Amino acid sequence: MQDLFDIHDEDGVWQEALGSGATWIHGFLVAHADEVMAEIDRVVAQAPYRHLSTPGGKRMSVAMSNCGAEGWVSDRAGYRYQTIDPLTATVWPAMPARLRALAQQAAGDGGYPGFEPTVCLINYYAPGARMGLHQDRDEANLTAPIVSFSLGLPATFIWGGWQRVGKTQRIMLRHGDAVVWGGEDRLRFHGVAPLKDGEHAVTGRARINLTFRQTK
Numbered sequence: 001m002q003d004l005f006d007i008h009d010e011d012g013v014w015q016e017a018l019g020s021g022a023t024w025i026h027g028f029l030v031a032h033a034d035e036v037m038a039e040i041d042r043v044v045a046q047a048p049y050r051h052l053s054t055p056g057g058k059r060m061s062v063a064m065s066n067c068g069a070e071g072w073v074s075d076r077a078g079y080r081y082q083t084i085d086p087l088t089a090t091v092w093p094a095m096p097a098r099l100r101a102l103a104q105q106a107a108g109d110g111g112y113p114g115f116e117p118t119v120c121l122i123n124y125y126a127p128g129a130r131m132g133l134h135q136d137r138d139e140a141n142l143t144a145p146i147v148s149f150s151l152g153l154p155a156t157f158i159w160g161g162w163q164r165v166g167k168t169q170r171i172m173l174r175h176g177d178a179v180v181w182g183g184e185d186r187l188r189f190h191g192v193a194p195l196k197d198g199e200h201a202v203t204g205r206a207r208i209n210l211t212f213r214q215t216k
């Protein structure tokens with residue numbers, strides 16, 4: 001999928017356009033993976049991973065946590081952001097400054113300077129976990145991009161269009177990849193195919209995905 005618009009650095013980090021508003025930054029996090037994992041471990045020690053229920057009552061296969069001023073939650077009452085973690089009944093752990101800085105750097109590299117993430121949603125995929133096709137539209141501010149970081153086992157990411165039905169593209173997100181998407185791509189449908197089993201030096205038998213969002 002490389003084309004004339006790919007931008008290559010000297011350090012094995014390179015960019016690929018996924019759409020007019022979306023940039024895939026291959027290898028962005030590779031050099032920072034251990035410190036990012038350590039920050040995630042500190043967050044989930046305070047706000048453990050949990051399997052949320054969909055509004056329809058189904059248990060999600062992906063386990064989730066959050067850090068930042070708000071967190072994304074789902075239950076019988078619907079999908080929303082809230083300042084209190086329903087599991088611990090306290091505020092979410094603060095967003096680590098280093099994670100925030102890396103997300104801002106990725107956003108800037110992807111063409112969105114001035115990104116001010118308020119939430120980092122942490123998705124934990126064990127083998128077999130998947131995420132159905134969805135749009136991210138629970139954020140009050142849909143003009144800001146979302147920055148996604150992937151760690152650990154590779155996953156097939158399904159990149160669709162603006163309707164639930166229709167043509168989709170499958171891309172393999174690997175350890176250390178970042179995707180920055182905003183603009184006209186912000187409301188694309190997307191999902192993750194069931195995670196293939198494997199073992200990764202940084203995450204073990206898992207994939208971890210962080211998505212930084214500006215909810216306000």
Ligand code: MD6
Pocket residue numbers: 123131136146147148157179181190192209211
């Ligand atoms: C995942 N990501 O990669 C799920 N949403 O595990 C998302 O659902 C997502 O990567 C909005 C923007 C970027 C994403």
Ligand code: FE
Pocket residue numbers: 134135136190
């Ligand atoms: Fe999403």
